[in-house]
Amino acid sequence: MTSTNPAPEKGEITADNGTDTPADIAVRTGAPAELMANSIGEYLRIWVKQIRSGESGALPVIIGLVVIVIFFQIKSSAFLSAGNLVNLMTQAAFIITLGMAEVFVLLLGEIDLAAGFTAACGAVIALYLVAKNYPWWVAILACLAATGLYGAVQGLIITRLRLPSFVVTLAGYLFLSGALLFLINSTGQIGNGGVIRLNSNVLNDIEAGALSASASWIVMILLVLLAGVMMYLRDHRRRSNGLVAPPLSVTLLKVAAIAVAGIVVVLVGNSNRGTLFLAVRGLPWVVLVVLAVLVIYSTLLSRTRFGRYIYAIGGNAEAARRAGVNTNRIKVAAFALCGMTAGITGIIYSSYLGSISSGVNGGANVLNAVAAAVIGGTSLFGGRGKMLDALLGGLVVGVIANGLQLLGLTASAQLMWTALVLVAAVTVDALTRRGRSTV
Amino acid sequence: MDGPLLQLRGIGKNFGPVQALSGIDLDVPAGQVTALVGDNGAGKSTLIKTISGIWEPSHGQIIWQGQTAHFKTPRDATDAGIATVYQDLALCDNLDIVENMLLGHEVRRHLLLDEVSMETTAKQTLSDLRVTTVRNIRQPVGSLSGGQRQAVAVAKAVMLDAKLVIMDEPTAALGVSQTALVLDLIGRLARRGIGVVVVSHNLTDVFQVADRLAVLYLGRLVSTGPASEYDTASAVDLMTTGTSRRTGRADNGARIPDSGREG
Numbered sequence A: 001m002t003s004t005n006p007a008p009e010k011g012e013i014t015a016d017n018g019t020d021t022p023a024d025i026a027v028r029t030g031a032p033a034e035l036m037a038n039s040i041g042e043y044l045r046i047w048v049k050q051i052r053s054g055e056s057g058a059l060p061v062i063i064g065l066v067v068i069v070i071f072f073q074i075k076s077s078a079f080l081s082a083g084n085l086v087n088l089m090t091q092a093a094f095i096i097t098l099g100m101a102e103v104f105v106l107l108l109g110e111i112d113l114a115a116g117f118t119a120a121c122g123a124v125i126a127l128y129l130v131a132k133n134y135p136w137w138v139a140i141l142a143c144l145a146a147t148g149l150y151g152a153v154q155g156l157i158i159t160r161l162r163l164p165s166f167v168v169t170l171a172g173y174l175f176l177s178g179a180l181l182f183l184i185n186s187t188g189q190i191g192n193g194g195v196i197r198l199n200s201n202v203l204n205d206i207e208a209g210a211l212s213a214s215a216s217w218i219v220m221i222l223l224v225l226l227a228g229v230m231m232y233l234r235d236h237r238r239r240s241n242g243l244v245a246p247p248l249s250v251t252l253l254k255v256a257a258i259a260v261a262g263i264v265v266v267l268v269g270n271s272n273r274g275t276l277f278l279a280v281r282g283l284p285w286v287v288l289v290v291l292a293v294l295v296i297y298s299t300l301l302s303r304t305r306f307g308r309y310i311y312a313i314g315g316n317a318e319a320a321r322r323a324g325v326n327t328n329r330i331k332v333a334a335f336a337l338c339g340m341t342a343g344i345t346g347i348i349y350s351s352y353l354g355s356i357s358s359g360v361n362g363g364a365n366v367l368n369a370v371a372a373a374v375i376g377g378t379s380l381f382g383g384r385g386k387m388l389d390a391l392l393g394g395l396v397v398g399v400i401a402n403g404l405q406l407l408g409l410t411a412s413a414q415l416m417w418t419a420l421v422l423v424a425a426v427t428v429d430a431l432t433r434r435g436r437s438t439v
Numbered sequence B: 001m002d003g004p005l006l007q008l009r010g011i012g013k014n015f016g017p018v019q020a021l022s023g024i025d026l027d028v029p030a031g032q033v034t035a036l037v038g039d040n041g042a043g044k045s046t047l048i049k050t051i052s053g054i055w056e057p058s059h060g061q062i063i064w065q066g067q068t069a070h071f072k073t074p075r076d077a078t079d080a081g082i083a084t085v086y087q088d089l090a091l092c093d094n095l096d097i098v099e100n101m102l103l104g105h106e107v108r109r110h111l112l113l114d115e116v117s118m119e120t121t122a123k124q125t126l127s128d129l130r131v132t133t134v135r136n137i138r139q140p141v142g143s144l145s146g147g148q149r150q151a152v153a154v155a156k157a158v159m160l161d162a163k164l165v166i167m168d169e170p171t172a173a174l175g176v177s178q179t180a181l182v183l184d185l186i187g188r189l190a191r192r193g194i195g196v197v198v199v200s201h202n203l204t205d206v207f208q209v210a211d212r213l214a215v216l217y218l219g220r221l222v223s224t225g226p227a228s229e230y231d232t233a234s235a236v237d238l239m240t241t242g243t244s245r246r247t248g249r250a251d252n253g254a255r256i257p258d259s260g261r262e263g
Helices: A022-029 A040-052 A059-075 A082-106 A115-131 A136-160 A165-186 A188-194 A201-208 A213-240 A248-270 A285-303 A305-322 A327-353 A362-376 A387-406 A411-437 B044-051 B074-080 B097-101 B115-128 B146-159 B176-191 B203-209 B232-241
Strands: A195-197 A355-357 B006-015 B018-028 B033-038 B059-064 B067-069 B082-085 B164-168 B195-199 B212-217 B220-226
Touching: A040 A248, A059 A362, A059 A387, A059 A411, A082 A115, A082 A248, A082 A285, A082 A327, A082 A362, A082 A387, A115 A136, A115 A165, A115 A188, A115 A195, A115 A327, A115 A355, A115 A362, A136 A165, A136 A201, A136 A327, A165 A188, A165 A362, A188 A195, A201 A285, A201 A327, A213 A248, A213 B115, A285 A305, A285 A327, A285 A387, A305 A327, A305 B097, A327 A355, A362 A387, A362 A411, A387 A411, B006 B044, B018 B044, B018 B059, B033 B044, B033 B176, B033 B203, B033 B232, B044 B082, B044 B164, B044 B195, B074 B082, B082 B146, B097 B115, B097 B146, B115 B146, B146 B164, B146 B176, B176 B195, B176 B203, B203 B232, B212 B232
Parallel strands: B018 B220, B033 B195, B033 B212, B082 B164, B164 B195
Antiparallel strands: A195 A355, B006 B018, B006 B059, B059 B067, B212 B220
């Protein structure tokens, strides 16, 4: 990769010499492949080179996921059955959304250890309200308001008192695990025996209900079309303003990849997973909920000022401060969003269980969520990561749990295997990164 | 322009009983490079921090474009058109060139970031400064060389319509060819009519690029004038002892009257 650089011409800040291919440049500079390539072949060449030099993006985790899936399928033919895959989607959903909650604060180089119990307490509030016959949407709003407010309080303590988030949220973890017991006990008859039942068909259907088969297709086709149109319009606007835009073929390739993923998900969701007499088909609602959260949060991070400042603070807080960014306000908002997303998780989680109990393992849940984000490629040190990381990493964590359950292995094996995968993911990331720095 | 861009009149700065600066009178003209030199502890950093609004002077006044100015925060100075490029450059390695250049000044369109207009602006500024061969301005700043990073930091300052750019040790961490690039860039800023103040230890670099010299010694401005009236030996004398017999321009705080002429 090292080539002899001729002395730079006077007056020019030289980034490369004339003999480099676009692929070399993209690899050395970390420029996005689609903006360097002129054709689809070149795009693929740049992509391969970037992977080899450690700029791999989502690929290692996808390959890892495929390997794990093949392994489980060989071990148990039931693994890739439609019924089990839909199970997997419903199981992994709450890890994914809790992982997304953590991404907000991980990008700042912070962490929220309390999020698992924030989710549980939020669920108690929502389930108590529906048990009291409040409408489901009131319950959701109250849950999100309370958890968002709690996150903001944590953020305020961290920024105003300049305390490490690790310690503050560790205290929050202890506090909320106590608060969970207190809240459930305070509900009296509703929380009899430490369990509150989910008394709302709408909330129950998030995990248990499904779209009709045709609705699943329509929704997926609309989503793919929307993504394609958005990408095309963005490229078109760049091109008409004289900026470099990805070649049409590359954009089409991306849309095709999204379409394939969508078709596979709908095919799985729509195959009959019921019994001989009672057919069950359609995409679980929770898939749409997770996708909606993913799209909204990704837009927030990549297309708004708030998102830009989160990355800036994670990269160099002092630079952000000098650029006039109110770093404390952004941090508090990130913690509030983390708390609120934990609230969403609480609703999904209680919908999955059909209840919420005082025995929720908020500690294991939050650590699984952090693991999911990190496996997906989000850095623990801030500045690097995406919402999609939580989805991919959450699927890995979910697949391992689901597969080992299917093999009849106990919780002990599940935890240890998840640990090994986490270490493997971080190792791959660190090694490829080290490889890149020598380029 | 009539009159200097920035005039300092009797600027002093105390930290408790410690007098870091006293009686600084300095004119910084537009379109010229003023080099601020001095030994460690001479007060160079204190002076530029006073100008750039990190703290207010204890005595004296800052006259910016003919009017008395009070910069209470760095933001005040930036808004007035004084941009400071510190030695650490204040760049986010994880953000790309465009994102860094527009940090804190993002352009929006229907609430979302307008990447197209931001990239166009950044591209225009870079090409105005002839920072031309950064092949892709969407590459992370962490992947750039030292000179390129300096160029991005300067371009960021210029893009915010800075009329005065203060650079703290811009060549300190750079190799030979990168230094040449940055010195060239400094010259180009001045030719665009921007006033430039360069703080540097490196007299070779200073004489290569500076139009005017201002020598600080123990918190006092001991000499100032066109760079052509100094040589390395006299500058070193002034920096280390506060006086020089080799030029006869100035001694011990006596200020040579200077009034933005020469050229």
